[in-house]
Amino acid sequence: MSIQKIEPGMPESQSADILADNLARLKGLFPELVTEGATNGRTGPAINIDVLKALVGDATVTDADEKYGLNWHGKRAARQLALTPSTGTLRPCPEESVDWDTTQNLMIEGDNLEVLKLLQKSYAGKVKLIYIDPPYNTGKDFVYPDNFHDNIQNYLQLTGQVEGGRKISSNTEASGRFHTDWLNMISPRLALARNLLSPDGVIFISMDEGEVANLRKVCDEVFGEENYIATIAWEKRTNRENRKSVSSRYDNIIVFCKDKSFISDAIGQLPMSEKALANYKNPDNDPRGLWKSDPATAQAGHGTKSQFYTFVAPNGMKHELESGRCWLYTQSVMQQAADDGRLWFGRDGNGVPRIKTYLEAKDRGLTPETIWFAEDVGTNESAKNVLKEIFDGAAVFDSPKPVELIRQMLLMATRKDSIVLDFFAGSGATGHAVMLQNAMDGGKRRFILVQLPEPCPEESEAKAKGFATISEITENRLKRSAEIVRNSQDATFDGGFRKYYLASSNIRRWNSAPSTLESSLLDHIEHLVENRTTEDLLAELLLKLGLDLCVDIQVREVAGKTVHSIGSGVLVACFDERISVADAELLALGLVSWHKEQTPAGEVTCVFLDSAFENDVAKTNLAAILEQHGIAKVRSL
Known part of the structure; x- marks a missing residue:
């Protein structure tokens, strides 16, 4: 086994490829819908429109201009813009x-x-x-x-x-x-x-x-x-x-x-707002707590025959309905509310009855x-x-x-x-x-x-x-x-x-235009952008590997090399500029030991600078030892 170098176009070199993800989901649901080959001058997976029509019916697939919706010049390009991954x-x-x-x-x-x-x-x-x-x-x-x-x-x-x-x-x-x-x-x-x-x-x-x-x-x-x-x-x-x-x-x-x-x-x-809460009081020391009074009547048009009556308060005072009004409840329910102390007749006890609404009942918001x-x-x-x-x-x-x-x-x-x-x-x-x-x-x-x-x-x-x-x-x-x-x-x-x-990306070759990737002279010179730091590289890895930007990062010296462990070991990165054949075994064993201490929750990814390895032997030895101990995803920049 050797270490896989992260190249332009690979998932680890760019932001999420939403278009590819959409195609993958469609292929998972309807494998026959996605075809391979050359389509409109491009190669790769594509949607077979004839299969789509067969799956959902011709009438549900359209590219007609006269359809309901909002259209404007550039809409298609704007949609494509959202689907284009970022290499930044x-x-x-x-x-x-x-x-x-x-x-x-x-x-x-x-x-x-x-x-x-x-x-x-x-x-x-x-x-x-x-x-x-x-x-x-x-x-x-x-x-x-x-x-x-x-x-x-x-x-x-x-x-x-x-x-x-x-x-x-x-x-x-x-x-x-x-x-x-x-x-x-x-x-x-x-x-x-x-x-x-x-x-x-x-x-x-x-x-x-x-x-x-x-x-x-x-x-x-x-x-x-x-x-x-x-x-x-x-x-x-x-x-x-x-x-x-x-x-x-x-x-x-x-x-x-x-x-x-x-x-x-x-x-x-x-x-409730503080202003609304201020309306809830308890002037009669009701054991049910704070309350406010609300009208006990409603518009007559909302009432049934049972809601039109003369209400007699506990003190014997009779209360007639105003024109166009009815009581909120039937007579028996109103009487029970009065007996339970859930009606308010004013401080003098002779006012028009009102319903008590308790704050406790409004706690749900x-x-x-x-x-x-x-x-x-x-x-x-x-x-x-x-x-x-x-x-x-x-x-x-x-x-x-x-x-x-x-x-x-x-x-x-x-x-x-x-x-x-x-x-x-x-x-x-x-x-x-x-x-x-x-x-x-x-x-x-x-x-x-x-x-x-x-x-x-x-x-x-x-x-x-x-x-x-x-x-x-x-x-x-x-x-x-x-x-x-x-x-x-x-x-x-x-x-x-x-x-x-x-x-722009910290990796020069990841910044290259797609049409010139293969021939770019930058592939043959120092591939890290000048004046970028270890922290810059770590941040890019967090984004491109899908880790939280506020995740915990620990630093430790392992075999004389500075190693960063991110998210309790889900990502391990060493950007030391030289790893010799002699270093490789000690570094790999040290990483394995730290890995066992941390017991990360997910799959571990280890990342190194590709230019740091003395030769292919150093690279291969380090990768082989890591794989023997269950760390198979090893990458280089």
Whole structure:
């Protein structure tokens, strides 16, 4: 046995290949559907359309133009973009992180399309809640242009990290592609986001009237119309907007779940607000606890004959019905309630009877509604004021969302150990909300925030405060809000985050264009990118092998070599630059010994630098010893 070298195109060299995974699932269900050979100039597995028609019937397979749905120029390319694997990586940045060794939170700087691809293997099916506030299509907001052929290079150019950067422009209505550009931006990102949701996962998307209709149609296609939950009207302002012909008072929050068969786990009840709780009192020392009184009558049209009567209170006072009203219960039920002390007649005992509603009966919570009022969840203005307090009076972000708004979503759709994702992180309000909620209820929710390093406008307060990019605001808000939560809540919580940023792969040959892989001269020179560290390589392995970016990493000297053990030994990596024939046996035996100590839960993968081995003998000997002891998956970079 020898060590297998990870080559371009192999699963370990790129993010999840969703297209290949889809084909594999189809082949597993219907082997006859997938054929091999040359199709449309390409080789490999393909769908046999004739077999598909035979399996499901001709009438259910169509490529006709006249069909119900949302279509736009570039839709097919946008769909393909979501299916194209990324060869990029995320580079760790411990010096800009907080509590790197212990935190379970992530803050990632980069183009969210590529980041979502890179997160697929590690977090697919694990995210309970996604909240995004994507750019509204106003003609002023940043549009994410995507280069189908080389998205990483496109991103590096746009953000000025390589020469030849292009100007970041607005999406103006005069461009003729006003809605099209926005749809091409949002649709592949939603497709990738859906893969990350757990079966009982939920996505909340903020949007104004400009694209809400299109957004709903895109979500119907991506998530399935049957998985639509609601469109929530959030009262984003309380003052009248006089500059418009009709003042816009609310924004929309579209809500979809991954799979509505899990709806009872996807959406839960909301706890009562402090304002609502204040209505529950106990002026008569009722042994059943706190209560509030509700009307004992209803509209007459809802009643039966048995609900029209003169009610006689325990003190003998008669109570007649008002016109158009009936009693809520029949006479015998009302009488029993009075005898049990479950009716309230006012402090003087002579008032119109009212039903006692006990707080204990409401402990299960309240069903969420489709209107969220400003007094409960805040407004754009209140969120801006909070941000000013955080940033010493500076308005560093134009339209932040209130922390209370996002907390409402957390209360509805997360458990105390859920993963929460926001890939349009903006001011970082989602991270702030997660930390605050954890501090309030003892939860261990984790956040993953992704933000493009979009330049702050030259004349902005953010620029005057020294922030070059929006992602710098995100990062700074997380650090400052953690301190604010810590000072306001008497509780412990995870106030840290690991920061990563998007970059091209650490392995030169993995960065090569597919058309030049075989002939690339880079294959014959040093294959590691200059100035990349062991930590960079480890992060890339975590992503490409599907391990959590916050997994525990242990370091040990084994046979004079530095070895990293990740996830209790699921991944073992040694990036020492020289492994001689003499070293190979001692290193292999040391790895076997450490492996026995850790007893990892899954299959073990060992990774080494290919160039480190003195010769093929060293490589073969090391691999053979590992295999003899049950470690068969050995790879080299």
